[in-house]
Amino acid sequence: MASQAARSEESQAAERPLRAPQTNVGADYLGVLRVWILAVLGLGLVGTVTELVFLEHYEEPLQFVPLVLIAAAIAVLVWHAMRRDATSLNALVVVMALFVLAGLIGIAAHFHGSAEYQLELDPSIGTWELIAKILRAKAPPLLAPGMMIQLGLLGLAYALSDSRYRTRVLRALDGLGLPLPKE
């Protein structure tokens, strides 16, 4: 009798789907990852602003944009580290989105600046030759403002992975037809 009961329990156990133990490992891992992203973002901001100051990237009004944005980002990060509230998180999203925008505008501005030198040399230069020369020129470095895009995306990755943004992010992914993360 006892052996029959044991066998029945074994067969029931075999039929049950395997499940991971209910722990909070995923959330902990995400937390560590977010802190790591925040640290990389902080290092990137400090490194970039240091380089820009040494390069005297403040000769024209447009050149102030990355300096002002980085100062704003550092201020918002300090605020967010102190308060950890939704308002500071929203502010971080706004500043980081501006980073991405500034990076795109920066690439366009560097392209335009470099094109001016090349067109002074040869006003009749062809489009492809102009692009090739701009890509090869050491100054202004065409893709350097991409650093702002990279930092902005890092900041957005940090902010949008917060649970407070979860519903909005899922809705946005769904709206874009992108695959949703599995539960």
Place this chain on the structure above:
Amino acid sequence: MTMMIRSNLIAGMLAFLALLALPAVAQVPGKPGLVDPNRAAESELAQLPNMTPAIAQNMVARRPFKTPVELNRFLLDQKLTPDQAKAFYGKAFVPINLNTGTREEFMLIPGVGTRMSAEFAEYRPWKTWTQFDREIGKYVGQQETDRFKQYVFIPAN
């Protein structure tokens, strides 16, 4: 003894000449190649782009040209168009002091506009050609930098 005195005298004279030559060497353009309108023979000038024997003769009579602006004014007075004058500057030019040259002077160099003339002024004082290569080369490459060096000079002091 006389031989020794004579050789010392010769060595001293050579050293003196070398000292005299030093500032001159330091002031020649970074890369020779252009005709100097202040020194070239009339026959040589007459063979340059858009030159006529009459203009070459007038040029010899009018020189020295202290700046390229003076030269430019002269050429325009001789009824050359700005484009014709530019073509002439492709072969002959009055070198510009990189540390004191004006924007108006720099802009007479073929291929130099407001952007590049601003760079020439921004990196003053120019001390070496290595510095020129580094700062200007990053914008337009070494080939164009070498070409610009024909039009300018770095003063000794």
